[in-house]
Amino acid sequence: MEASSAWRDVPRQRIQRFAGRALEEVPRLAQDILAAIRREYPSLVFIDDDSGEPKALVAIRHALEQFVQQMTRGSDRPSALPEMFRDFGRGEVAHGRSLDSLQGIYRLGVRLSWRRMAEIGREAEIPSLAMYELAEYAFEYLDVMVAQSVRGYAEAIARQAGERLRLQRLLIDLLLSEHRSDRSAFLADRAADVGWQLPERVAVAVLLRPTVEAVAPAVGDEVLLDMEGERPRLVVPEPDAPGRAELLHRAVTGWSGAIGPSVPVAEAAASLRWAETAVRMIEQGVLPRGRLLHSAEHVEALVLLPAGELVDDLARRRLARLDESGGPAHAQRLAETLLAWLETRGGAPEVAERLGVHPQTVRYRLRQLRELWGDDLDDPDRRFELELVLRLRRLRGDIAPAPG
Structure with a gap:
């Protein structure tokens, strides 16, 4: 509250009277607020503390007492509330709810509290302007309660997300590891832990x-x-x-x-x-x-490509005859023609179209290839091996891809 506020101008004796009367009302007011919350939110489950009291009742009582004490001291801003308000935020995450209902509960509590405080203010002869300032302070106090719960909610969400990531990484590691036995049931259980249907x-x-x-x-x-x-x-x-x-x-x-x-x-x-x-x-x-x-x-x-060494060994044996053809450039052209013929299994016109050369040129090269390999070109296994090694050379860039 501001230093020049109407509340600070109220005689200290009246403030003490107001505070004493309000603190006397706290136990009964807390019970009334809890009863109203139960009526308004019948599906909520209230957990007891070690003494057997509902944690919510304890929190309401503490919040009311702290509000009265802070406004009696004339604090400019409401200070932090007990850790239990963070717990309420964490609890909403545990129950799979948003903060909407919790904020509604807080607003309900502040509204009921203010009605009782207004009655006590009239009994203690607190001026209206001072009570208006107190109302503003009450809503600031509500903001602090919400902020505490939001912080607890965010902490729980972060922990939950971190735990889900940990379990998800574990599931991924299990899925991607080599195993011999059937682990379907085990994987299904681990998948259920992160809400993933196997x-x-x-x-x-x-x-x-x-x-x-x-x-x-x-x-x-x-x-x-x-x-x-x-x-x-x-x-x-x-x-x-x-x-x-x-x-x-x-x-x-x-x-x-x-x-x-x-x-x-x-x-x-x-x-x-x-x-x-x-x-x-x-x-x-x-x-x-x-x-x-x-x-x-x-x-x-x-x-x-990963089998390069094996295919290289095969290539040395199957393509050695190219070395007898006349020079590197000519051997390259024969290799390209042989691969085009193996892939198309067509005649000179089809191979020529694939290579972008004249059909007569292809006929000349095919005659040379027949002279080099003879009947091997009619053997399916030999043709497969030749195509295999030539395709690897093309992947490596040793043979140019066909135009287009």
Whole structure:
């Protein structure tokens, strides 16, 4: 209250009389307020303290006593209230409620309290202007109660969110770990701990942070997200569900990464392996950055490049005859023609169109290839091996892709 307020001008004797009478009323007033709250909010459950009294009744009584004591001292602003008002905020979180009902309870309590205070003020001959100031102080006091509860509510929400994140990371680790036994029941229990329904199929994505401070993708509660590691991981339930892919791509706009194939939930680790392989290739510059790649769309690179040493050994044996063809440039042209022929299995016109050269040129090269490999070109196994090693060379950039 201001130093020049009407309340401060009230003789001290009257204020003491008012305060004494108000404190006498506190026990009965607290009971009346609690009874009104029970009528107004019949579904609320009131917990008793160690002495057997409802905690709410104790809090109402303390709040009333502290209000009277603070206004008697002439405090300019209501000071902090007991810790129990934070507990009420925390309790709303525990019961899954918002603060709306709690604030309504506080307003109800202040309204009933003020009616009684106004009666006592008339008995103690407190001037009207002073009582108006006291009413303003009462509503400031209400703000303090609400602020205490909001703080407790926020603390509980933060703890709850932190605990859910911890349990969610544990669930992700369990899903993505290799295991031999059937852990469906165990996984279902852990999923229930975070309110996640265990799906039949999942796909796992691995992301590359665009910046250190990048905000987590807004993927929604259905997708499990672990942002703790250097490479964030996502577990996407039922990835083939209508609209799921579109929503996921929209959520990770601006991020690079890869998503593994859709697999049964018990095989999530396999999806993770393919996603991690693709991400390594993104980092190496083999696959493009700037979007979420689907591993299934890059099977050739994912299968051939990691097996490079094996395919290189096969290439040395199967492509050695190219060294007999006349020089590096000519060998390169023959390799491109052989791959185009293997992929099209067409005649000279089809291969020529694919390579962007004259059909006569292709006929000449095909004759040379037949001279080099002979009947091997008619053997399905040999043709497969040749195509395999030539495709790897193209992935590496040793063979130019066909025009267009």
